[in-house]
Amino acid sequence: MGADTTSTQLVFFISATLVAVAAAGTLTGIVHNLANTMSVRGAAVEAELTSSIEVVNDPRRVVTSPKALFYVKNTGQTTLDANETAVILDGRLVKTNNTLLNGARTFAPGALLLLEYTASAQNPPYAIGAGDHTLRVSMQNGAHDEFSFRTT
Amino acid sequence: MGFSVIAAHVILAIALLTAGGSLSGAYWDVTGDLEEARRIQHALVDDRLRTSLSVTGTPTWTLVVNIYSFEVRNDGATTLHPRDVDYFLDGRHHGDILLETVNGDPLTNLWLPGETLRVQLQNVNATPVLLRVVAGNGVAAQFPR
Numbered sequence: 125m126g127a128d129t130t131s132t133q134l135v136f137f138i139s140a141t142l143v144a145v146a147a148a149g150t151l152t153g154i155v156h157n158l159a160n161t162m163s164v165r166g167a168a169v170e171a172e173l174t175s176s177i178e179v180v181n182d183p184r185r186v187v188t189s190p191k192a193l194f195y196v197k198n199t200g201q202t203t204l205d206a207n208e209t210a211v212i213l214d215g216r217l218v219k220t221n222n223t224l225l226n227g228a229r230t231f232a233p234g235a236l237l238l239l240e241y242t243a244s245a246q247n248p249p250y251a252i253g254a255g256d257h258t259l260r261v262s263m264q265n266g267a268h269d270e271f272s273f274r275t276t
Numbered sequence: 277m278g279f280s281v282i283a284a285h286v287i288l289a290i291a292l293l294t295a296g297g298s299l300s301g302a303y304w305d306v307t308g309d310l311e312e313a314r315r316i317q318h319a320l321v322d323d324r325l326r327t328s329l330s331v332t333g334t335p336t337w338t339l340v341v342n343i344y345s346f347e348v349r350n351d352g353a354t355t356l357h358p359r360d361v362d363y364f365l366d367g368r369h370h371g372d373i374l375l376e377t378v379n380g381d382p383l384t385n386l387w388l389p390g391e392t393l394r395v396q397l398q399n400v401n402a403t404p405v406l407l408r409v410v411a412g413n414g415v416a417a418q419f420p421r
Binding site: 162163165173185 | 291
């Protein structure tokens with residue numbers, strides 16, 4: 125076997141190895157990303173499944189003046205972020221001032237969150253008039269509740 | 277088959293094994309976590325379905341001391357926790373609790389099925405028309421019904 129043949133085989137060997145390593149690296153990288161995504165998505169779904177909120181206002185009387193007061197209870201098993209709420213009142217996204225009640229520091233299971241809504245410049249100029257209304261509250265992780273009430 | 281091909285195959289086989297192990301590990305982890313989450317979700321729903329409360333008797337308001345007293349019975353099959361219970365008077369939350377006792381015990385935080393929670397709220401300035409009691413799991417009782 126001459127030196128030329130050996131060199132050629134060495135070049136082939138190195139090339140084959142490099143290609144194989146590149147392919148293997150790409151494959152493991154993709155699979156690693158896939159596994160990570162699966163874990164993140166799984167954790168998000170897990171958090172959503174174990175989270176639950178409920179608007180616990182007395183539907184017979186909802187205070188709407190001078191501010192509308194809505195009470196949301198954490199009825200799930202995960203601690204939620206009290207400031208990450210999306211409040212939709214009669215189909216309009218509105219801003220609320222959120223306060224934890226009963227001295228709670230976090231929106232833990234069993235805790236009560238007060239949402240105060242005022243029709244103001246910050247909100248769409250939308251006052252809660254007499255009639256039927258629907259409130260939908262969604263938390264950051266997808267836990268949500270809908271509450272229908274009537275004002276006179 | 278040349279040595280180059282064998283080396284490439286070995287490298288790819290190792291990569292496939294590593295990737296497969298990583299993927300199956302993540303899959304089983306996620307599956308286990310979701311199974312546990314579904315179990316918790318079912319337990320929460322089951323808990324709500326088996327919970328029932330009722331305001332027994334007629335609440336009383338004492339003018340001089342502004343105390344509003346009432347009793348709530350745990351009619352369901354779940355154990356509740358008095359400290360997670362919230363009270364609403366005429367649509368407003370009232371957290372000024374003077375006394376909460378379960379069957380006469382002011383220290384317990386367990387409210388077992390069949391037991392009665394006696395509550396005294398203070399600083400109630402007028403007789404409320406509507407009372408609503410909400411347990412930690414969101415199940416409520418109200419007076420008048």
